[in-house]
Amino acid sequence: MASACASAEDALVFYTFGPDETKRLGARLGRCLNPDAVVALSGDLGTGKTCFARGVALGLGLPSSLHITSPSFSLVNEYEGGRIRLYHMDAYRLESLEAFFDAGLEEYFYEGGVAVLEWSDRWPQVLPAGSVRVLLVIEGLSEGGHRLRVEISNPPEGFTI
Numbered sequence: 001m002a003s004a005c006a007s008a009e010d011a012l013v014f015y016t017f018g019p020d021e022t023k024r025l026g027a028r029l030g031r032c033l034n035p036d037a038v039v040a041l042s043g044d045l046g047t048g049k050t051c052f053a054r055g056v057a058l059g060l061g062l063p064s065s066l067h068i069t070s071p072s073f074s075l076v077n078e079y080e081g082g083r084i085r086l087y088h089m090d091a092y093r094l095e096s097l098e099a100f101f102d103a104g105l106e107e108y109f110y111e112g113g114v115a116v117l118e119w120s121d122r123w124p125q126v127l128p129a130g131s132v133r134v135l136l137v138i139e140g141l142s143e144g145g146h147r148l149r150v151e152i153s154n155p156p157e158g159f160t161i
């Protein structure tokens with residue numbers, strides 16, 4: 001199980017010790033999300049954003065057999081069949097805020113699905129006020145992978161430590 005500690009500056013802080021734990025944490029969050037929820041992921045390359053997004057997909061009831069990859073080139077991938085439709089988005093390859101709007105990405109925040117955005121810290125001003133913010137930081141190594149600090153701010157109702 002991912003360990004959790006007291007909240008810091010209103011964020012819930014968790015530590016995971018491998019990808020499975022990160023996925024489980026994402027799934028816990030996913031189970032609490034409602035239509036139009038936005039999950040804003042930030043953290044360096046390879047920290048576990050896509051891994052966390054896979055967990056959210058599981059929490060929304062999508063099958064574990066589903067192959068979810070970073071939508072770095074497609075910008076957004078849609079998954080139907082869960083409790084709520086999932087839009088998995090990635091701002092990594094976008095060159096400007098204009099490109100974000102040109103691609104129509106902000107519309108996915110209000111389509112009645114759950115939007116999970118990787119590299120959301122690029123243009124935080126595009127995020128709806130109610131967005132759940134998830135920051136991932138590698139803090140060392142563990143046997144199962146890396147020791148990951150996961151800070152969750154503005155969690156949905158029902159999601160606690």
Ligand SMILES: Nc1ncnc2c1ncn2[C@@H]1O[C@H](COP(=O)(O)OP(=O)(O)O)[C@@H](O)[C@H]1O
Nearest residue numbers: 018019022045046047048049050051145146148
């Ligand atoms: N605690 C952990 N949480 C998530 N991923 C981890 C962890 N430890 C090791 N990993 C590995 O780190 C990589 C994270 O990749 P990914 O989720 O694609 O990162 P990002 O989307 O942030 O670039 C995966 O290869 C995963 O197996």
Ligand SMILES: [Mg+2]
Nearest residue numbers: 049050070118
């Ligand atoms: Mg990724």
